[in-house]
Amino acid sequence: MKSVYIVGGGLAGLTLGLRLRQLEIPVELFEAGHYPRHRVCGEYLSGQGRDLLVSLLGETPLSQAGARSSLQLRIYRGKASLTERALPRPALCLSRYRLDKLLADAFSRVGGRIHAQTRQPILREEGWVTATGRQPSIREVGWRWLGLKAHALDLRLPDGLEMHLTPWGYVGLCPVEENRVNVCGLFRTREPVPNLIHQWRDWLSGPPGSALHERLRGANWDESSFSSVSALSLHPRRASDQPGVRVGDSLTMIPPLTGNGMSMAIEGAFLAVGPLASWAAGKVSWSECTGKIAQSLDQTFSSRLAWARRLQQAVLHPLGQPIAWNLSLLFPSLPHLLFRQTR
Numbered sequence: 001m002k003s004v005y006i007v008g009g010g011l012a013g014l015t016l017g018l019r020l021r022q023l024e025i026p027v028e029l030f031e032a033g034h035y036p037r038h039r040v041c042g043e044y045l046s047g048q049g050r051d052l053l054v055s056l057l058g059e060t061p062l063s064q065a066g067a068r069s070s071l072q073l074r075i076y077r078g079k080a081s082l083t084e085r086a087l088p089r090p091a092l093c094l095s096r097y098r099l100d101k102l103l104a105d106a107f108s109r110v111g112g113r114i115h116a117q118t119r120q121p122i123l124r125e126e127g128w129v130t131a132t133g134r135q136p137s138i139r140e141v142g143w144r145w146l147g148l149k150a151h152a153l154d155l156r157l158p159d160g161l162e163m164h165l166t167p168w169g170y171v172g173l174c175p176v177e178e179n180r181v182n183v184c185g186l187f188r189t190r191e192p193v194p195n196l197i198h199q200w201r202d203w204l205s206g207p208p209g210s211a212l213h214e215r216l217r218g219a220n221w222d223e224s225s226f227s228s229v230s231a232l233s234l235h236p237r238r239a240s241d242q243p244g245v246r247v248g249d250s251l252t253m254i255p256p257l258t259g260n261g262m263s264m265a266i267e268g269a270f271l272a273v274g275p276l277a278s279w280a281a282g283k284v285s286w287s288e289c290t291g292k293i294a295q296s297l298d299q300t301f302s303s304r305l306a307w308a309r310r311l312q313q314a315v316l317h318p319l320g321q322p323i324a325w326n327l328s329l330l331f332p333s334l335p336h337l338l339f340r341q342t343r
Contacts, residue, residue: 001025002280006129007120008032010039011096011262012248013131014103016269016276018056021110023273025280028113030120032132036101040147040229042259043099043182044070044161044174046091047343049263052270053092057106065102066177067094072160075335076211077325083332088340091161091259095151095176097225124244126286127279129272134232134249145232146193147256148200149184151225152216157181163257164212165315165325170257171204171212183216186232186256188316200226234312236305239294247272251297254305255312258342264301271296307341 004020006013009031017027045053054062069090075082108114122130146169162173169187176182183204193199201221206212237252248265272293279289314320328334 002127002282003028004127004129004276004280005123006030006131007122008131008133008248008250009035009104009114009116010100010131010133010248010265011103012250012265012269013129014100014107015053015056015266016129016131016247016272017112018103018107018110019270019273020276020280021107021112022056023277025277027107028115029107030115030118032117032119034116035104036097038149038151038225038227039096039100040149040184040227041096041182041262042172042174042184042256043095043176043262044091044093044172044259045262045266046087046089046259047263049260049266050089050092052266056266057102061102061106062092062094065094065098067092067098068175068177069093070160070175073163073339074161075163075165075328077165077321078207078210080325081211082328082335085332085336087161088336093161093174093176093182095180095182095225098177129245129247129276130250131247131269132250134229134253142190143188144190144192144230145234146187146189146196146203147185147229147232148187148196148204149182149225149227150200150204151176151180151222152183152219153222154179155181155216155219161259162215164206164210165321166206166210166212167318170315171206172256172259173215180222184256196228200228234309236302236309238302239297242294245272245276245290245293247297252301252305254301254308254342257312257315258304258308258339260304260308260342263343264304267300268297271300304342307338311338311342 003026006029171185247268275289275292
């Protein structure tokens with residue numbers, strides 16, 4: 001049996017490694033960081049990815065780790081809000097601090113080898129999979145993208161999940177374990193933000209007078225949970241246009257507005273399992289393996305990526321945002337429809 005080597009131990013890499021080990025395929029995983037640690041992430045999982053994660057780990061370990069379910073979503077713009085909507089299916093909410101550690105421990109228990117705090121160069125050789133995270137881009141159409149995240153303590157969300165649109169981006173609120181609320185935002189700016197270490201609370205709290213600002217007024221922050229990421233690329237990429245096997249954000253990022261990034265990481269990992277297992281068993285060549293994976297990824301994700309890009313452009317356009325907002329007021333089913341199109 002041939003071995004599979006995974007560079008990157010985030011959600012996609014760990015999911016892929018664990019599933020391959022469950023099939024008794026030798027796997028080594030290289031992660032530049034350590035477990036547990038905080039990552040910039042919305043920290044909620046909906047759609048097919050939720051079911052795949054439960055099938056991988058089981059309900060009990062997730063529950064014991066503090067996973068919560070959210071059934072409702074409310075969207076805000078300034079002080080105004082759209083009618084609260086029930087999600088098509090419950091979302092699973094758990095911090096990446098807990099979830100990545102849970103996956104890493106499960107991977108090790110079934111014989112997977114983790115090389116933590118190891119920066120492994122990406123090799124274009126047979127058996128190597130890239131799951132290192134985002135593909136960096138300093139600017140896109142003149143803008144710099146900036147992702148921020150921190151946990152607010154003892155904060156109650158009466159509406160479950162919340163999405164707050166701001167003039168310069170958007171912020172999502174998600175209840176996670178231990179009465180914490182994950183506050184995660186994506187913002188765009190023309191210039192670098194040199195004082196971010198001191199100003200991140202202002203960015204995440206929204207403009208004065210907004211519902212977001214009132215919700216987070218006087219919030220008690222877990223400063224150790226703060227993390228940031230920049231040089232993001234939100235331009236959709238096709239797997240067939242890239243060499244080797246890529247999963248998760250190393251393949252492509254879906255705009256965080258959709259809340260589908262975690263699901264895509266898990267779904268993509270599962271799509272790669274079958275061809276990689278066949279290659280490891282000597283049933284197909286490496287080129288056949290990579291071709292099958294690329295085809296599956298593109299067929300599965302191309303439509304939702306196209307819809308997500310249109311939605312992102314509309315929401316962040318100075319004229320598009322009020323138009324989209326007013327259409328959602330006139331046609332309350334529109335946000336629900338767009339939610340489904342990005343799944």
